[in-house]
Amino acid sequence: MAVMMPEPNPTEEVLDFLLSAPTPEAVIALRPSPVAQERLRYLLDGNRNTTLNDAERAELENYLQLEHFVRRLKIRAREKLAADV
Template identity: 45%
Template sequence: MQVIFDLPDDVVSQLYPLEDKLPQILELGLRELNAITQSEFSGVAEVLEFLANLPTPEAIIALRPSLALQAQISALLEKNRTVGLTPTEEQLWQSYQYLEHVVRMAKARAFVKLQEIDGE
């Protein structure tokens, strides 16, 4: 595939010696751009870090989204109802849905563990 770019001269002068590495440069740049976009996925990291710390079953069952995370979810829901989501927002929404699935699984397992403890 051939792609043509209009770039400033200073960028061209930096890229010229790396011409054979342009596909790698673009791939790395896209990864970096995606990582920056993922910073919008705030609130999620705190949930994953919480679960990674192997909390007690009671703490897992008590887990609720932070106000910031809940606000992001609510904003996406509202936008979806009114004007629709962009592809990036749709991807973010799918990530939130997956996180909810993971948390539900953790809560279900925590509940089973508590029942096993109570049954002893």
């Protein structure tokens, strides 16, 4: 019997990325996986149409918080690159 591994969630994807000791350039280039992008589209559409349940609203909030963190991380990476010039 095969064991199904769950899809990594976006937070796990970012944590794994950070554990890889990325360069500032890699941080700036970081993008969500296609699976994460599709899930976010679903949640945003559901939010717009007011069809999300409580768990989905909480998931969307987590995505938004993660996006804010990654944006701040990218700003810091750009600052570091500018300071190294």
